[in-house]
Amino acid sequence: MNNSLRYSFSFHPGPSLFSGYHALAQLPYELHRRGIRRPAVLYRKDREGERLVKGIRNLSFGSQCTPVYASYQEPPPEYDGVIVLGSHGDPPGSFHGAPMFLILTDFQTCREVSRNAEGIFPEAVFLDPSYYAPFNTEHTAATAVIALTLLLESLQDDRMNPLSFSWTYSGIDHIIGSADCLKTLEGRHGVANAAVSAGITASNTGFGAVSTLAEALAVSGFADRAETCYALLPYVLDKLASQEGMEQLNQFIEHPVTRLQQLLEQLSQLGGLGTQKQQIITLAGCTRSIADSPQSEEIMQFLSILQGVTP
Amino acid sequence: MVKAGNWRTRLYLSIMFRVTGRAIQAAGRRDPELREIFAALPPGFSFRLSVWPDGPELNIETDSSTLPRYGGSKGASDPSLHMEITSPAHAMALFTFAESTTMSAARGRLVTRGDLSHACTMVRVLDRVETYLLPRPIARRAVKRYESPQKKHRMRLAVWLGIIFSRGGSRS
Numbered sequence: 156m157n158n159s160l161r162y163s164f165s166f167h168p169g170p171s172l173f174s175g176y177h178a179l180a181q182l183p184y185e186l187h188r189r190g191i192r193r194p195a196v197l198y199r200k201d202r203e204g205e206r207l208v209k210g211i212r213n214l215s216f217g218s219q220c221t222p223v224y225a226s227y228q229e230p231p232p233e234y235d236g237v238i239v240l241g242s243h244g245d246p247p248g249s250f251h252g253a254p255m256f257l258i259l260t261d262f263q264t265c266r267e268v269s270r271n272a273e274g275i276f277p278e279a280v281f282l283d284p285s286y287y288a289p290f291n292t293e294h295t296a297a298t299a300v301i302a303l304t305l306l307l308e309s310l311q312d313d314r315m316n317p318l319s320f321s322w323t324y325s326g327i328d329h330i331i332g333s334a335d336c337l338k339t340l341e342g343r344h345g346v347a348n349a350a351v352s353a354g355i356t357a358s359n360t361g362f363g364a365v366s367t368l369a370e371a372l373a374v375s376g377f378a379d380r381a382e383t384c385y386a387l388l389p390y391v392l393d394k395l396a397s398q399e400g401m402e403q404l405n406q407f408i409e410h411p412v413t414r415l416q417q418l419l420e421q422l423s424q425l426g427g428l429g430t431q432k433q434q435i436i437t438l439a440g441c442t443r444s445i446a447d448s449p450q451s452e453e454i455m456q457f458l459s460i461l462q463g464v465t466p
Numbered sequence: 467m468v469k470a471g472n473w474r475t476r477l478y479l480s481i482m483f484r485v486t487g488r489a490i491q492a493a494g495r496r497d498p499e500l501r502e503i504f505a506a507l508p509p510g511f512s513f514r515l516s517v518w519p520d521g522p523e524l525n526i527e528t529d530s531s532t533l534p535r536y537g538g539s540k541g542a543s544d545p546s547l548h549m550e551i552t553s554p555a556h557a558m559a560l561f562t563f564a565e566s567t568t569m570s571a572a573r574g575r576l577v578t579r580g581d582l583s584h585a586c587t588m589v590r591v592l593d594r595v596e597t598y599l600l601p602r603p604i605a606r607r608a609v610k611r612y613e614s615p616q617k618k619h620r621m622r623l624a625v626w627l628g629i630i631f632s633r634g635g636s637r638s
Contacts (some may be wrong), residue, residue: 173574180555181574184518214553218519 164316169355171279179283195234261343268354296426297381304384305353308363326352386435487536492628494534512545547580563608
């Protein structure tokens with residue numbers, strides 16, 4: 156058997172993706188196509204949530220769909236689908252099982268569309284620039300750094316295949332194209348697209364060490380995901396320089412390592428990142444040495460950093 | 467029940483559907499290439515272009531001499547080919563010529579029920595009709611590949627006269 160026959164891979168395509176102007180206008184038709192008549196629209200009861208709800212209300216005029224508007228904490232008694240507005244937090248367990256539609260913006264954790272997310276794998280994702288919140292460059296830059304981490308870590312993974320690579324390259328390309336215009340709607344939309352690409356890639360290749368640690372530290376409240384990613388991404392880049400994934404990237408980007416390092420610095424300045432860099436690097440060092448040889452001193456050091464005490 | 471889209475959108479689309487329907491009828495009877503295209507379609511072929519959920523409709527049927535006849539919003543209950551635009555906003559993008567018919571279909575905004583070859587044929591018909599209806603700079607945006615037909619200006623005049631003076635949907 157020759158090598159090309161022996162080479163096999165699997166790829167799980169992500170959810171249906173509707174991106175660009177008027178993308179959200181497709182939502183009522185997608186609900187109708189799936190026979191969903193009474194979707195629960197989950198939103199946060201703040202100014203931003205109300206703004207998005209108004210848009211959904213206008214869109215559902217004329218269709219046979221009668222959405223039930225509810226907050227995350229008060230689920231409606233009856234519904235046959237779930238529409239989640241924005242990317243903040245997972246819906247509670249009671250919503251699992253119903254077809255889910257996500258309306259995302261440039262403020263994401265990049266895990267919304269990944270298969271690893273807890274029961275929140277969506278049917279369709281909508282990225283409509285006309286529904287983005289008033290701009291916040293720090294949020295956009297943070298999303299870009301998280302997405303870049305997921306994309307670069309996926310390049311190191313053995314499960315990388317030609318289809319995953321096309322998503323990875325597309326995501327990196329979106330971030331490179333958006334970095335210079337992050338304050339414009341065009342740049343923000345590019346980052347939103349990159350975040351979805353990163354989520355779909357991570358569904359196939361899995362999450363790397365940095366993004367896993369970033370998630371753990373964010374959940375524990377120690378550091379933002381973007382802070383951790385920014386602190387540890389240079390190590391990922393160093394390791395990548397000698398790997399096969401980077402050879403592939405070389406075909407599309409000139410001097411990829413240097414370009415990506417510059418990109419990371421540019422994004423960190425825009426996002427105001429780097430305040431916890433040293434702490435996070437020390438913490439990551441501790442986790443590594445604990446894994447190699449679990450000694451009580453290292454565990455104590457690890458815990459002291461987590462508790463916010465500088466070792 | 468509140469209708470989809472605001473009243474301006476509904477009015478604009480309603481006018482555009484009427485103009486396009488009558489233009490298909492007028493051009494299909496005068497342009498030799500369109501006559502050939504309609505002659506190749508099966509006898510009794512019917513076509514509907516509509517906007518989901520309750521937008522305007524455009525119905526075209528071929529008569530016994532294989533010429534197209536615009537039927538207004540009245541048409542066969544089960545047309546041979548039904549092309550549905552998925553929302554009034556997408557219909558506006560299509561009929562303000564911000565995107566071409568082919569781009570609209572490629573972006574999943576134009577859902578087709580019926581034979582694929584008939585859908586391709588009708589997209590060609592719509593493109594051809596748009597080249598007669600619109601000035602070249604706008605038509606270039608509205609069609610996939612702009613081709614200037616022979617005797618274009620004479621045909622354009624004939625099509626516009628056909629739109630204004632034909633009885634359209636009321637023709638028996």
